[in-house]
Amino acid sequence: MSEAAAHVMPQSQTDQVAVQMVGVHKWYGEFHVLKDINLSVDAGERIVICGPSGSGKSTLIRCINRLEEHQRGQIVVDGVELTNDVRKIDSVRREVGMVFQHFNLFPHLTVLENCTLAPIWVKKTPKVEAEEIAMTYLARVKIPEQATKFPGQLSGGQQQRVAIARSLCMNPKIMLFDEPTSALDPEMISEVLDVMVGLAESGMTMLCVTHEMGFARKVANRVIFMDGGEIIEQNNPEEFFNNPQSDRTKLFLSQILHN
Amino acid sequence: MSAIEYQAPSFKLEDLWTDRRWRAIFVQILALAGLFAFLAYIVNNTINNLQTLGIETGYGFLNDPSSYDISQTLIDYDSRSTHGRATIVGILNTGLIALCGIITATLLGFTVGVLRLSGNWLISRMMYCYVEFTRNVPLLLQILLWYALVVHSLPRPKNALEPLSGIFLSNRGLVLPGPEFGSGSWIIFIALAVAVAGAIAFRRYAKRIQETTGKIYPVISISLSIIVVLPLLAYFAAGQPVSLNWPALSGFNFKGGLTLRPEFLALWFALTIYTASFISEIVRAGIQSVSHGQTEASYALGIRPNWTMRLVILPQALRVILPPLISQYLNLTKNSSLAIAVGYMDIVATIGGISLNQTGRALESMSIVLAIYLTFSLSISMVMNWYNKRVALVER
Numbered sequence: 031m032s033e034a035a036a037h038v039m040p041q042s043q044t045d046q047v048a049v050q051m052v053g054v055h056k057w058y059g060e061f062h063v064l065k066d067i068n069l070s071v072d073a074g075e076r077i078v079i080c081g082p083s084g085s086g087k088s089t090l091i092r093c094i095n096r097l098e099e100h101q102r103g104q105i106v107v108d109g110v111e112l113t114n115d116v117r118k119i120d121s122v123r124r125e126v127g128m129v130f131q132h133f134n135l136f137p138h139l140t141v142l143e144n145c146t147l148a149p150i151w152v153k154k155t156p157k158v159e160a161e162e163i164a165m166t167y168l169a170r171v172k173i174p175e176q177a178t179k180f181p182g183q184l185s186g187g188q189q190q191r192v193a194i195a196r197s198l199c200m201n202p203k204i205m206l207f208d209e210p211t212s213a214l215d216p217e218m219i220s221e222v223l224d225v226m227v228g229l230a231e232s233g234m235t236m237l238c239v240t241h242e243m244g245f246a247r248k249v250a251n252r253v254i255f256m257d258g259g260e261i262i263e264q265n266n267p268e269e270f271f272n273n274p275q276s277d278r279t280k281l282f283l284s285q286i287l288h289n
Numbered sequence: 290m291s292a293i294e295y296q297a298p299s300f301k302l303e304d305l306w307t308d309r310r311w312r313a314i315f316v317q318i319l320a321l322a323g324l325f326a327f328l329a330y331i332v333n334n335t336i337n338n339l340q341t342l343g344i345e346t347g348y349g350f351l352n353d354p355s356s357y358d359i360s361q362t363l364i365d366y367d368s369r370s371t372h373g374r375a376t377i378v379g380i381l382n383t384g385l386i387a388l389c390g391i392i393t394a395t396l397l398g399f400t401v402g403v404l405r406l407s408g409n410w411l412i413s414r415m416m417y418c419y420v421e422f423t424r425n426v427p428l429l430l431q432i433l434l435w436y437a438l439v440v441h442s443l444p445r446p447k448n449a450l451e452p453l454s455g456i457f458l459s460n461r462g463l464v465l466p467g468p469e470f471g472s473g474s475w476i477i478f479i480a481l482a483v484a485v486a487g488a489i490a491f492r493r494y495a496k497r498i499q500e501t502t503g504k505i506y507p508v509i510s511i512s513l514s515i516i517v518v519l520p521l522l523a524y525f526a527a528g529q530p531v532s533l534n535w536p537a538l539s540g541f542n543f544k545g546g547l548t549l550r551p552e553f554l555a556l557w558f559a560l561t562i563y564t565a566s567f568i569s570e571i572v573r574a575g576i577q578s579v580s581h582g583q584t585e586a587s588y589a590l591g592i593r594p595n596w597t598m599r600l601v602i603l604p605q606a607l608r609v610i611l612p613p614l615i616s617q618y619l620n621l622t623k624n625s626s627l628a629i630a631v632g633y634m635d636i637v638a639t640i641g642g643i644s645l646n647q648t649g650r651a652l653e654s655m656s657i658v659l660a661i662y663l664t665f666s667l668s669i670s671m672v673m674n675w676y677n678k679r680v681a682l683v684e685r
C-alpha cells in the first residue's frame with residue numbers, strides 16, 4: 031500500500047535530472063540511426079516524442095534502459111551512467127519501467143503472476159506482499175477482477191493496462207512508453223490513455239513515443255519532434271502545435287492532424 | 290402467436306446419413322464392426338491353417354530351456370535358462386539402451402540446440418554441420434560405423450587407452466572400476482533415500498520462505514549438496530563398506546570392474562548422436578518460437594538473462610518442444626531394435642530372433658515383441674503427455 035501511495039504524492043524535486051543524454055550516436059551496422067542526441071529530462075517531466083516512422087524514436091527510448099546500446103556519447107539515468115557494466119544496467123532497469131506497443135505480457139503466467147514476477151525474483155519481495163502491491167496497481171488501472179485470468183483471455187486494451195500495472199509494480203522512477211496505443215482498436219485507446227493521464231498527474235517522469243496529439247496537449251510539458259535520427263525541434267505543446275518552427279515539423283503536423 | 294416451445298429432437302432413420310451428429314456415430318460403429326470382423330477372420334483363419342499343418346500353438350515354449358548364450362545380461366542367465374528368462378534379459382537390455390540413450394540424447398540435444406543460437410559464429414556453424422551430417426546419414430550405417438571404430442580402430446586390451454587411471458578403452462569395450470558392496474552398504478542407500486526426501490522437503494521449505502520473506506535460497510546447489518554429503522557421511526560412518534573393484538589386465542582381456550561391451554557402446558553412441566541432432570533442432574525451434582519481445586519485456590523489468598531464460602523463455606519454449614520431443618523418445622526406443630545389426634541382445638535379438646528361430650513360434654514371439662514395444666512406447670507417451678498438459682497455455 032505504501033509503495034502505491036508514494037506515486038500519488040506530487041514530486042517536488044523537479045530540479046533533479048532523471049535522464050541526461052549528451053552527444054549520443056548510434057549505428058545499426060552502416061546505418062546511422064541516432065545522430066548527436068542531446069536531451070535532458072528533469073524528474074517529474076512528461077515528454078512526448080513524435081516523428082515519422084523510422085525516425086529513431088523507439089531506438090532513442092530503448093537506449094535509456096539499454097535494450098539498445100549506444101556507440102558514442104553519454105547517457106546518465108538517475109545518476110547512473112550506462113556502460114557495459116552489468117551492475118549499472120541492472121540498477122537502471124530497476125528504476126525504469128517500459129510499456130511496449132505489443133504489450134509483451136508473459137502468456138504462460140496469470141495477470142497477477144505477470145505483475146509479481148519481477149518484484150519476487152528481482153526485488154525479493156515476499157509473495158503475499160508482492161500480490162498486495164500488484165492488486166493495488168491492478169485496481170488503479172481498473173482491472174482487479176481480471177487478476178486470475180491469463181493474458182490471452184483479455185482484450186488489447188486490458189492487456190496494455192496490465193502491462194502498465196506490471197511495470198508500476200517495480201515502483202519505477204521513470205516510465206517509457208513506445209507507441210502504447212498503436213496496436214489497439216480505436217475504442218480501446220482512451221481506456222489506456224486515461225491510465226497514462228492518471229499516471230502523469232501523480233507526478234511520474236514519463237517519456238512517451240505516441241502520435242496521440244490530444245494526449246500530448248493535455249499532459250506533456252514538452253513535445254519533441256524527431257526525423258532522420260535527429261531531434262529537429264522541441265517545445266511546450268502550446269508553442270509546438272500552434273507555432274512549429276521547422277518545415278519538417280509543419281509537414282509532419284499537417285499530415286497527422288489532417289487525417 | 291403461440292409461445293415458442295422446445296421441441297425434443299425426433300429421430301428418423303434417414304438421419305443416420307443426413308444429420309451431422311448421427312452420421313458421425315453411425316460411421317464409427319460401422320468402422321469398428323468392420324475391424325472386428327476382419328480381425329476375427331484373420332485369427333480364425335490362422336488357427337485353422339496352423340492346425341491343418343499340425344503346428345503347435347501357445348506360449349508353453351517359454352518354459353523350455355533356451356540353450357543359447359547372451360553376452361551382456363543384467364540378471365543371471367546361462368544357456369540352461371528358459372526362453373522366458375531370455376525374454377526378460379532382452380527386455381532389460383532394450384530398457385537399458387533406451388534409458389541411457391534418452392538421457393544422453395536429451396542432454397546433448399539441448400546443449401547443441403542452445404549453442405546453435407549462440408552469437409559465436411564458429412560454434413553455431415560447427416553445430417550446424419554436426420546436425421546436418423548426423424541426421425542425413427542412415428542410422429544403421431552410423432551404428433555399424435561406430436561398431437567398426439570400436440572394434441577395429443581401438444587397440445587390443447594389452448595396449449588399451451587409459452584416459453583416466455583405472456578406465457580402459459580397447460576393442461573389447463570400455464572397462465570402468467565397478468563398485469563392490471560389502472556388508473552394511475544398505476546404510477548408504479538408506480542415507481541416499483533420506484537425502485532425496487530431505488532435498489524435496491528443503492525445496493518446499495525454501496518456497497515457503499520465499500513466499501513469506503522474499504529470501505531466495507540457491508535451491509539447486511543446496512539440494513545437490515544434501516544428496517552428495519549425506520550418503521558420503523553414511524559411507525564413512527558405516528566403516529567404508531563399498532570398495533571399488535579395479536579392472537586389471539589378465540591374459541587377453543580385463544578381469545573385474547564394469548564392462549560396457551563394444552556393441553552396447555556403438556549402439557549407445559549412434560542412437561545418442563543421431564537422436565540428439567533431431568532434438569537440437571526441436572529445442573532451437575522452441576526457443577526461437579518465443580518472440581523477442583518476451584525477452585525484452587523481461588529485461589526491461591530488471592530480470593537478468595539467466596533468470597529470463599528460466600522464468601520466461603523456457604516455460605514457453607517447452608510447450609513447443611515437448612510434443613516432438615516425445616516422438617523422438619519413441620523413435621529412439623524403436624530404433625534401438627537395430628541392435629541386432631551389431632549383435633546387442635535386445636528384445637528383438639532374443640525372443641524375436643534366436644528363440645523364434647529355435648522354436649519356430651513366429652506368431653507367439655512376434656506378439657511378445659510387439660506387446661513389449663507397445664508397453665514401452667505407451668508408457669513414455671503417457672508420462673510425457675501428462676507433463677505436457679501441465680505446461681499447456683490458456684488462450685482465449
Ligand SMILES: Nc1ncnc2c1ncn2[C@@H]1O[C@H](COP(=O)(O)OP(=O)(O)O)[C@@H](O)[C@H]1O
Binds near residue numbers: 058081082085086088
Ligand atoms: N535491429 C535493427 N537493425 C537494423 N536496423 C534497425 C534495427 N532496428 C531499427 N532499425 C532501423 O532503424 C531506424 C529507426 O528505427 P526505430 O527506432 O524503430 O524508428 P521509429 O520507432 O521512429 O519508427 C529504422 O529505419 C529501422 O529500419
Ligand SMILES: [Mg+2]
Binds near residue numbers: 087088089209
Ligand atoms: Mg517505433
